[in-house]
Amino acid sequence: MVRVDVLKASASFLCIAGGNAAAIKRQDVMATGTSLAKCPVKMADYDTKYRICPDTDFVGTSNQIIDGVADVDACAKKCAQTDGCEKAVFDTKGKVCHVKDTYNEATLLWKVNDQFTTIQVEATIDVAKQGSWTDIIRLPVIPVTAYIVPEFPEASRMLVFSSWGDTTFGGESGYTQFADYNFKTGATSALTVTNTHHDMFCPGISSLEDGRILITGGSDADKTSFYNPATNAFTEGPVMEIARGYQSQTTLSNGNVFTIGGSYSGGRGGKNGEVYDPATDAWTLLDDALVEPMLTTDHERIWREDNHGWLYGWSNESVFQAGPSKTQHWYGTTGDGSVKEAGVRDTVDAMCASNVMYDALNGKIFSAGDAQDYDKSAAYTSAHITTIGEPGTASKVERVADMSYPRGFSNAVVLPDGTILITGGQRKSLVFTDTDGILTPELLDPQTKRWTKMAPEAVARNYHSESLLLPDGTVWSGGGGMCYVSTPGASDSGCDTSVNHADGQIFSPPYLFNADGSAARRPVITSLAETAVPVGGTLTVNVEGNPCVSFALVRIGTATHPINTDQRRIPLTGHKRAGGSTYDIALPEDSGKLLPGHYYVFALNKRGTPSMAKTVRITL
Known part of the structure; x- marks a missing residue:
C-alpha cells in the first residue's frame, strides 16, 4: 500500500481589527467548496451571541437577502434583529447579507469560500441527549462502499472504495481505488487494486464465515473478488452466472452466499438468484428463484426495479426479502431455488430505504424512508417494523411513528443497545446532489417507538453514502457523490464536484455520555x-x-x-x-x-x- 496523508489545511492568517468583530483573514487554505465541521481559524465574536468565521459560506436556503449591507457587523446586526435567526452569511464582494433558514430544520452546508463570511449562534448540543460528532475525516477516495476488517482481539481498520477513480466512475476498467482507514490511530493509506481485474463500483458485498469479504459485480459486472484479512490481500474469484451491478447478497445459514437482481450493469432483466458455495468455490444459478416478484415500479423501469434488495439470511438456508418492493418474499436456495410471497409491507415501494435486522432472536427488521422511484422522487417519512418467523410463513408488519424528516438515500445502523440510528438522506431522492439534504440524524427506540433528534452532521450524506457501527459503539457516516464520465480516465470537468464527499465523520451516541456531558463509564x-x-x-x-x-x-x-x-x-x-x-x-x-x-x-x-x-x- 502507498501511504497518503489525510487532507490538511496549510494556512497563514492576517488579522484585521475593526468594529465589534475582529476579522481574521485566511490565506492559502483548503480549496473552495471543501466541507467544514468547524471554523479552520479561531472564530471572532460579534457582541457575545454570534461567532464570525471568514472565508466560509453556509450553502442552503436564505430566508432573507438584504442588499447594501456595509460589513460583517451590520449583517450580524440584521440577524440579531430577525426572530429565530441563528445563521447568516455576509457576501464581502456584493455587500449582501443572507439571513439563513433555521439551524436544525434545513440543509446548511458549511463550506470554504473566500467570498463570504459566516455568522452563527454557537450551537448548544446536549451530548447526553443528542450525542456528538468528530471533525470531518478526509479520505483519498469517496467511500461508496465500506467494510470493517475482522481482527482479533478487536477491530481497528475500515476499508473503503470507490471505482477506477477516486471520485469518478464510468464503464468497465478492471481496477478499483481503495483507502485503508485506521479509526484507532487515524492513519490513512491508499491502494489501487488491479490483480483481480475488477472495477468493484457499487457491488454486492458479504462477509464469509472465515472472515473473507466477497465483493461481486459492479462496473465489471460478472467479476468477483475476495479480500482476506489474514493476508491483507485481494484475490480473484469465480465469475458469476449472471453479470450484475447494484444487486444485493446475503450470507446464508450454511455459510453460502445468495445474490439476486442487479440490472444497473451487465444487461437488464432476468437477474434471478444464484448461490456461491465457498466449499466448491463456484456459483450455481437458481432457475426458480425468480427476480420478477420482487421488482418495484420505477419510471426508469428495469434498470432500477431490481436494485438493492433488502435480503436477510434466515433458517434452513432461506432468505427473507423485506423490500424495497411493497410485497415481501421468502426465497429458497436449495435445488433450483424457490420464491413465495410473505406479505405486504406497504402500499408503495421504497427504493433505497434504510433497513436493518435489529433483533435477530425475534426476527425484527426495521425499515424507513426513501421513495417510490430511485431518482427524482419525493422521499417518505414512514417507518415499519417487520417480524418474521418460520421460513414460508406470513410476515407481520407494523407501521410505527414517522421520522421527523423525509429521507431518500439515508442509512441505518443498529446500536448495541438495540436503538437504531438514521443518518443522511434528502427530502427528494435526486442522484448526485446535496439538494435538501437532512443533516440532523434521528434515533429510534424500538421499544417505545419514539424518535429523538440527534446532533447535526456537518456534511450531507445522500447518494453513494454509507454508515457502519464501529467496535467502540460509535458510528461511521461517510461518502456521497461521484462523477460519471464516459470512459476511465476521462475529465470530470462537466461534473458538479461540490457534491463529492471523500470524507466522513464519527458519531458518539448519547449512551456514551453522563448527564453532565462527561464520558460515561463503560x-x-x-x-x-x-x-x-x-x-x-x-x-x-x-x-x-x-x-x-x-x-x-x-x-x-x-x-x-x-x-x-x-x-x-x-x-x-x-x-x-x-x-x-x-x-x-x-x-x-x-x-x-x-x-x-x-x-x-x-x-x-x-x-x-x-x-x-x-x-x-x-x-x-
Missing part, C-alpha cells in the same frame, strides 16, 4: 475465553468495571448505499459465575438467526452504555 471486557465458538455453543466473557447486565453480538458490517445485509444484532444474557466476573453466554442454536461469521461482542450496563467490543468468530 463495562470492560478483559478477554474472551475463545475467539471461535460454534452456533449453539457457549461464549465465555470476562468483564470488569461498571456492572454488566446484558450482552449483544452485532455482526460486523459491510455497507454500500443503504444496504448492509451483514449487519444484525443478537441480544443476549449471560450467567455470571459465583464469586467472579466471568459470564457464560448460551448462543442461539439456529444458524439462520446467528449467521456464521465475525461479530462484535458488547457488554452493556443498566443504562445501555456498551463496552469496547471484542471480536468473536461464529462457526457452523
Whole structure:
C-alpha cells in the first residue's frame, strides 16, 4: 500500500481589527467548496451571541437577502434583529447579507469560500441527549462502499472504495481505488487494486464465515473478488452466472452466499438468484428463484426495479426479502431455488430505504424512508417494523411513528443497545446532489417507538453514502457523490464536484455520555475465553468495571448505499459465575438467526452504555 496523508489545511492568517468583530483573514487554505465541521481559524465574536468565521459560506436556503449591507457587523446586526435567526452569511464582494433558514430544520452546508463570511449562534448540543460528532475525516477516495476488517482481539481498520477513480466512475476498467482507514490511530493509506481485474463500483458485498469479504459485480459486472484479512490481500474469484451491478447478497445459514437482481450493469432483466458455495468455490444459478416478484415500479423501469434488495439470511438456508418492493418474499436456495410471497409491507415501494435486522432472536427488521422511484422522487417519512418467523410463513408488519424528516438515500445502523440510528438522506431522492439534504440524524427506540433528534452532521450524506457501527459503539457516516464520465480516465470537468464527499465523520451516541456531558463509564471486557465458538455453543466473557447486565453480538458490517445485509444484532444474557466476573453466554442454536461469521461482542450496563467490543468468530 502507498501511504497518503489525510487532507490538511496549510494556512497563514492576517488579522484585521475593526468594529465589534475582529476579522481574521485566511490565506492559502483548503480549496473552495471543501466541507467544514468547524471554523479552520479561531472564530471572532460579534457582541457575545454570534461567532464570525471568514472565508466560509453556509450553502442552503436564505430566508432573507438584504442588499447594501456595509460589513460583517451590520449583517450580524440584521440577524440579531430577525426572530429565530441563528445563521447568516455576509457576501464581502456584493455587500449582501443572507439571513439563513433555521439551524436544525434545513440543509446548511458549511463550506470554504473566500467570498463570504459566516455568522452563527454557537450551537448548544446536549451530548447526553443528542450525542456528538468528530471533525470531518478526509479520505483519498469517496467511500461508496465500506467494510470493517475482522481482527482479533478487536477491530481497528475500515476499508473503503470507490471505482477506477477516486471520485469518478464510468464503464468497465478492471481496477478499483481503495483507502485503508485506521479509526484507532487515524492513519490513512491508499491502494489501487488491479490483480483481480475488477472495477468493484457499487457491488454486492458479504462477509464469509472465515472472515473473507466477497465483493461481486459492479462496473465489471460478472467479476468477483475476495479480500482476506489474514493476508491483507485481494484475490480473484469465480465469475458469476449472471453479470450484475447494484444487486444485493446475503450470507446464508450454511455459510453460502445468495445474490439476486442487479440490472444497473451487465444487461437488464432476468437477474434471478444464484448461490456461491465457498466449499466448491463456484456459483450455481437458481432457475426458480425468480427476480420478477420482487421488482418495484420505477419510471426508469428495469434498470432500477431490481436494485438493492433488502435480503436477510434466515433458517434452513432461506432468505427473507423485506423490500424495497411493497410485497415481501421468502426465497429458497436449495435445488433450483424457490420464491413465495410473505406479505405486504406497504402500499408503495421504497427504493433505497434504510433497513436493518435489529433483533435477530425475534426476527425484527426495521425499515424507513426513501421513495417510490430511485431518482427524482419525493422521499417518505414512514417507518415499519417487520417480524418474521418460520421460513414460508406470513410476515407481520407494523407501521410505527414517522421520522421527523423525509429521507431518500439515508442509512441505518443498529446500536448495541438495540436503538437504531438514521443518518443522511434528502427530502427528494435526486442522484448526485446535496439538494435538501437532512443533516440532523434521528434515533429510534424500538421499544417505545419514539424518535429523538440527534446532533447535526456537518456534511450531507445522500447518494453513494454509507454508515457502519464501529467496535467502540460509535458510528461511521461517510461518502456521497461521484462523477460519471464516459470512459476511465476521462475529465470530470462537466461534473458538479461540490457534491463529492471523500470524507466522513464519527458519531458518539448519547449512551456514551453522563448527564453532565462527561464520558460515561463503560463495562470492560478483559478477554474472551475463545475467539471461535460454534452456533449453539457457549461464549465465555470476562468483564470488569461498571456492572454488566446484558450482552449483544452485532455482526460486523459491510455497507454500500443503504444496504448492509451483514449487519444484525443478537441480544443476549449471560450467567455470571459465583464469586467472579466471568459470564457464560448460551448462543442461539439456529444458524439462520446467528449467521456464521465475525461479530462484535458488547457488554452493556443498566443504562445501555456498551463496552469496547471484542471480536468473536461464529462457526457452523
